[in-house]
Amino acid sequence: MKADRLRRFIDVHAWAGMISGLILFVAFFAGAINVFHHELHHWQALPAERVQPLDQDVFLERLIQRFPSAAERLFFQPGDDPAAMWKQDGEWRTAYASNFVTGGDFVEQPSSELADFINQLHYQLAIPAGGGLLNIGMTLMGFIAVLYGVALFSGLVIHWPKIGKELLALRHQGNVRRYWKNLHNLIGVVSLPFHLIMSITGAAMGLFTVMAVLLGALVFGPQLQGVIAEETEVWPAPQAVGEPLKMSLMADYLSAARHEVPGLEVAWVEVRGYGDSQGWLDVAGSVPGYLGHHAHVVLDPMLKPLRVISPASRNLNQASLSPVYSLHFGDYGGLPLKLMYFVLGLLGCLLFVSGNILWCERRSDRTGPSRASAFLLRLTLGVCVGVVSGVAVSFWVSKAGLHSPLAEQVLWLERLVFLLVLVPLVAWSLRASPLRFSAQWLRIMPWLYLAIPLLSVLLEGGRAWREGDVLLVNLLMLAMAGILWIVSRHFRKRVRLAEPHPLWVGRLSDDHPRHLADAELE
Amino acid sequence: MRVLAVVLLSLPLSVMLVGLLAAALPVPWSSWLVLMLLLVVALWMVLGLLSTLSERAWPVMAGLVAGNGVAALLLQTTSLYGGGS
Numbered sequence: 001m002k003a004d005r006l007r008r009f010i011d012v013h014a015w016a017g018m019i020s021g022l023i024l025f026v027a028f029f030a031g032a033i034n035v036f037h038h039e040l041h042h043w044q045a046l047p048a049e050r051v052q053p054l055d056q057d058v059f060l061e062r063l064i065q066r067f068p069s070a071a072e073r074l075f076f077q078p079g080d081d082p083a084a085m086w087k088q089d090g091e092w093r094t095a096y097a098s099n100f101v102t103g104g105d106f107v108e109q110p111s112s113e114l115a116d117f118i119n120q121l122h123y124q125l126a127i128p129a130g131g132g133l134l135n136i137g138m139t140l141m142g143f144i145a146v147l148y149g150v151a152l153f154s155g156l157v158i159h160w161p162k163i164g165k166e167l168l169a170l171r172h173q174g175n176v177r178r179y180w181k182n183l184h185n186l187i188g189v190v191s192l193p194f195h196l197i198m199s200i201t202g203a204a205m206g207l208f209t210v211m212a213v214l215l216g217a218l219v220f221g222p223q224l225q226g227v228i229a230e231e232t233e234v235w236p237a238p239q240a241v242g243e244p245l246k247m248s249l250m251a252d253y254l255s256a257a258r259h260e261v262p263g264l265e266v267a268w269v270e271v272r273g274y275g276d277s278q279g280w281l282d283v284a285g286s287v288p289g290y291l292g293h294h295a296h297v298v299l300d301p302m303l304k305p306l307r308v309i310s311p312a313s314r315n316l317n318q319a320s321l322s323p324v325y326s327l328h329f330g331d332y333g334g335l336p337l338k339l340m341y342f343v344l345g346l347l348g349c350l351l352f353v354s355g356n357i358l359w360c361e362r363r364s365d366r367t368g369p370s371r372a373s374a375f376l377l378r379l380t381l382g383v384c385v386g387v388v389s390g391v392a393v394s395f396w397v398s399k400a401g402l403h404s405p406l407a408e409q410v411l412w413l414e415r416l417v418f419l420l421v422l423v424p425l426v427a428w429s430l431r432a433s434p435l436r437f438s439a440q441w442l443r444i445m446p447w448l449y450l451a452i453p454l455l456s457v458l459l460e461g462g463r464a465w466r467e468g469d470v471l472l473v474n475l476l477m478l479a480m481a482g483i484l485w486i487v488s489r490h491f492r493k494r495v496r497l498a499e500p501h502p503l504w505v506g507r508l509s510d511d512h513p514r515h516l517a518d519a520e521l522e
Numbered sequence: 523m524r525v526l527a528v529v530l531l532s533l534p535l536s537v538m539l540v541g542l543l544a545a546a547l548p549v550p551w552s553s554w555l556v557l558m559l560l561l562v563v564a565l566w567m568v569l570g571l572l573s574t575l576s577e578r579a580w581p582v583m584a585g586l587v588a589g590n591g592v593a594a595l596l597l598q599t600t601s602l603y604g605g606g607s
Contacts, residue, residue, distance in 0.1 A: 222604070
């Protein structure tokens, strides 16, 4: 490839990566934790009451008596303490069987929504969705995913000719700057398939509404909306209210669904028109052993199957949609795959940070010290440290808050503290010496994550290691503390091995001589 | 600004190119909507990358505008808009 063409590819790679890098850091850091969304839901909950919760059928009856609007549409989740979600006055509400105390009264327990907050941070930067057609945060993430794809494709073109050489180029001897550059390239090359999957599926999910509007306006016309509904809905919503009827037992619905799809692991049941002859139930879950593992069995209230969608029987749209979700969420290969996604997500964070830092240092070397590169370096450090620390503090508030007199306020406190940590840290990073700021916070951050499992043990005793999901989240937080400690050690090692770049020591305003990287001097 | 303009112009082009592919393929377009969506996204990324490579902005912009116009005219010759699925 000609040198000037290669230079253009490098420029596009740098600019696209730089614009999207910080937002992608937030998405990947939250996403790495969000791989364990289900486990986090269990971790954040208060320990179950010792009293036996209601039977699932009695729970549903009581729920409909107490909240009649839930009969129209609810999502039921079977389990030790069955749960249901429904929309009331435009807001989603959740109730557990344990909320109905012995006398039949509904008592709402204080709860945490940490898992949902982390999820929202991942896919919409926790920007409130609003009630409009377009979810702003999600659409923004979709556009960022497209830029991320541009950075990936350009990176692939740049590195393809020397891909084999770069895989073996990571050495700690010699030039320290080159070590970090090689590390950036190595992570990018090794995890390229993961990143391609994330960028394409992330963009498709984030920009679904935009794409649907454009395809409708430019290509297919207004008919597209109806076709999308027809192709993606498992069954049409009931149009009219039928005769009241007594529902069968939930266990019978689950058993009928398993009869239709052997091996089905039920995740939830969508109930449309509870106690209505025109209603239906969609028993949704997974069939292990498939990449596109999602399955749905739609039943009428009398247990008659209306539709079966499973890996063995589905149309092309469902057969392509299911792997899109599986590949993005990493839920098709059990715990080992989830752990791999967790590690790849964190490596992605390292990729974005190192990319921004390399750009700042290189630009400063080529064109002399500039405010732009100093600002971006400081902003990068501030956002990264702020997000990592803010998430840790949200975990503290989620766990400690429910055991405190502020339990009722935990829902918004866990979000507020994230901002209260992030914003001052970003402001601080813009003023402080980057070297000192990083050194200080890299020393502090492992402790922030170590405190999470410690809080869990202190406040909930044996639950911290007896319940599988709680133990797993605690171990992950412990691992996070360990990873941050390793990063901190590497950072200190780099500082010992080589003189820091002028950008890192806040000498921008001095008449500092133009600094050439050792790599370029060679 | 230039990157933004290029990225915005390449989006409708990628949508219409995939629409033309849907018209050319002998299968109902409604049967592969999800693949179509993924293809639009991937094509948009590649078009966005290729369009930002040129040193000068105006030939790329002109090319994209012309490409959008030609694709829109070609789509008029198909029965996709408002036709059956």
